[in-house]
Structure formats: C-alpha cells, structure tokens
Amino acid sequence: MVFKTKIKCPICEGEAKLSKTSLQMFGGLxxxxxxxxxxxxxxxxxxxxxxxxDKTLEKTRKEFSFARKIVSTGGSLAITVPPDPAKFYKLKKGENVQLVPAGEHLMKVEV
Ligand SMILES: [Zn+2]
Incomplete structure (x- = not known):
C-alpha cells in the first residue's frame, strides 16, 4: 500500500508529512x-x-485473529480461546457466550 508522502493539513492547511507511529488498539492489548x-x-x-x-483496521483484524483447532469434549465440539483475547473480552469459565450465525462461512461470538 502506497500513501502520498505529503498532504495538506486539514486543520491549519500547513504541510503534513507521512511518518510512522506505533498505535495502541484494544486498550493497549x-x-x-x-x-x-x-x-x-x-x-x-x-x-x-x-x-x-481502513488499512489499519484490516491489519488489526488480521493480527488479532487466530486459528484454532476444533477439539471435542464429550458430545460437543469446542474451540479454545488464547489467554490474550480471553483476558481482553473478559471471558470466564462457566459463563455463557452467544454464537451467532453471520454467514455461510462466518459465525460470531457475542460476549
Ligand atoms: Zn496543521
């Protein structure tokens, strides 16, 4: 992805140059x-x-998504959640989450 190296500042109309920064998202997670x-x-x-x-959000989604294997527990299938997202979404054992079909290849977990 290539961005313009210089644009006009929308606030003071001065010259704004492209630079790089570290951005914290999801409360620093x-x-x-x-x-x-x-x-x-x-x-x-x-x-x-x-x-x-847009690009940043796309990158975040990619970096924040994770692949998990489906495991079986008794008669059900289970997907484990790694500690970081579990902590961020405050998931606790025994609590209920809502599985919401969101498309043919997409299922959301509502917390
Ligand atoms: Zn400015």
Whole structure:
C-alpha cells in the first residue's frame, strides 16, 4: 500500500508529512508498529486519512485473529480461546457466550 508522502493539513492547511507511529488498539492489548500517519509540520497535529484507517483496521483484524483447532469434549465440539483475547473480552469459565450465525462461512461470538 502506497500513501502520498505529503498532504495538506486539514486543520491549519500547513504541510503534513507521512511518518510512522506505533498505535495502541484494544486498550493497549495490540500494538501496531509502523502505522502510517501524517504529521503536520506547522501545528504538529497527527492524523490518519480514511484510507489509512481502513488499512489499519484490516491489519488489526488480521493480527488479532487466530486459528484454532476444533477439539471435542464429550458430545460437543469446542474451540479454545488464547489467554490474550480471553483476558481482553473478559471471558470466564462457566459463563455463557452467544454464537451467532453471520454467514455461510462466518459465525460470531457475542460476549
Ligand atoms: Zn496543521
């Protein structure tokens, strides 16, 4: 993905240059390194364009998703959740979550 190296600052109309930053998401659980961001040389405001935000969210989804094997417990099938997302979503043993069909190849877990 290539972004313009310079754009006009939407706040002061000064020159904003493309730079990189580390972005914390999900309350600091995920750190995205080298996220492109524009930094205004005049007012020092930092901002991302819509395109950058889209890309960043896509990257986050990819990095925050994980592959798990389906295991069987008695008559049911189970999917284990790694500790980090379990902690983030405050999942506890014995609590109920809602499995919601969201498409032919997609099922959401509502917490
Ligand atoms: Zn500015």
């Amino acid at each position: 995920v750190t995205l390194k080298d996220t492109p961001i524009y930094e205004c040389r005049k007012c020092n405001e930092k901002f991302a364009t819509g395109k950058i935000v």
